[in-house]
Amino acid sequence: MSSTRKGFFVVLDGIDGCGKTVHSKMLCEQLRVLDYDVAYTTEPSKSPIGQFIAQKFLRETKVAPQIEALLFAADRFHHLTSEIIPMLDANKIVVSDRYVYSSLAYQGAQGLAPDWIKQINCFAIRPDLALYLDVLPETGLARKRSRSTLENLDLEKKVREIYLDLVKSGELVKIDSYRNRDVVRKEIMEIVLRSLDKIHFQR
Ligand SMILES: Nc1ncnc2c1ncn2[C@@H]1O[C@H](COP(=O)(O)OP(=O)(O)OP(=O)(O)O)[C@@H](O)[C@H]1O
Ligand SMILES: [Mg+2]
Numbered sequence: 001m002s003s004t005r006k007g008f009f010v011v012l013d014g015i016d017g018c019g020k021t022v023h024s025k026m027l028c029e030q031l032r033v034l035d036y037d038v039a040y041t042t043e044p045s046k047s048p049i050g051q052f053i054a055q056k057f058l059r060e061t062k063v064a065p066q067i068e069a070l071l072f073a074a075d076r077f078h079h080l081t082s083e084i085i086p087m088l089d090a091n092k093i094v095v096s097d098r099y100v101y102s103s104l105a106y107q108g109a110q111g112l113a114p115d116w117i118k119q120i121n122c123f124a125i126r127p128d129l130a131l132y133l134d135v136l137p138e139t140g141l142a143r144k145r146s147r148s149t150l151e152n153l154d155l156e157k158k159v160r161e162i163y164l165d166l167v168k169s170g171e172l173v174k175i176d177s178y179r180n181r182d183v184v185r186k187e188i189m190e191i192v193l194r195s196l197d198k199i200h201f202q203r
Contacts, residue, residue: 007088008201009125010192011099014133014163015156017140019177019184023133024097026185027192031093036203039087042097044072045079065110072103073120080125091202100124101132101166109158129195131188132163133177 012020012027024040031038044050053071076099087094100121108114135143137156166172173191177184 006091008093008196008199009084009088009096009127009129010093010195011096011101011127011130012133012188013098013101013105013130013172014177015105015135015137015140015159017142017144018133018135019143019181020097020133022181023177023185023188024095027188028095030185030189031192036093037091038093038095040095040097041079041083043079043099043102044075045083047075047078047082049075049078065107065112068110069103069107069112069117070120072107076100076103076121077123080123085125093196093201096127099127099130101130101163101172104166105159105162106155108162109155128199129192130172131175131191132167132172133175133184134160134163134167135178136160139178 010027012024014020021042024042028038028040044053049071053075084094084096103121104114104117107117137153137160140156141152163172164174167174175184175187175191
């Protein structure tokens with residue numbers, strides 16, 4: 001990533017039901033109260049490629065994980081070049097609900113080599129801050145009130161292991177998201193404000 005880039009790019013990632021959407025939106029609200037110019041965005045994006053990914057058809061049709069990874073990478077390229085980078089150039093804080101870490105975790109859990117996933121996402125700029133909200137897969141599935149089929153649970157367990165490896169390698173910062181929502185909200189806000197301070201972010 002170019003060191004001259006303006007703006008601040010923060011990502012919240014993690015398994016299903018860990019609290020990404022709730023905390024991304026609360027973070028945006030809290031930053032707006034402090035007069036920061038903030039944009040919330042999500043993967044898959046609202047673009048035609050993102051909408052195609054989110055379609056019921058794709059959720060219910062078993063496609064090869066390679067195809068999933070390529071579709072997500074295509075959506076990510078479009079999302080970055082048409083939305084995220086222009087907003088950063090306009091000096092906004094961009095909060096993304098999921099990013100490339102989801103591809104590493106979900107397609108990785110289905111057996112794809114991490115290097116292959118990284119290669120097809122080589123354009124993905126490094127965020128200024130990437131947070132991983134950690135919960136047990138059982139907690140995530142229960143929060144979503146989805147039927148925790150054994151298949152879902154097994155996949156989510158593998159997904160979580162990959163996220164935890166990304167924490168170990170320093171790519172993600174772990175937040176214990178099983179705790180009370182308000183405690184988690186405050187911790188996320190503190191970390192974000194500290195990071196903004198560290199880079200002397202100018203509004
Ligand atoms: N710390 C928490 N304690 C209790 N409930 C929580 C906590 N964090 C989130 N929740 C609740 O869990 C549910 C799932 O949260 P949310 O939709 O933010 O998860 P998500 O990570 O965005 O899930 P998905 O991957 O499906 O988009 C919501 O009803 C939310 O209010
Ligand atoms: Mg969500």
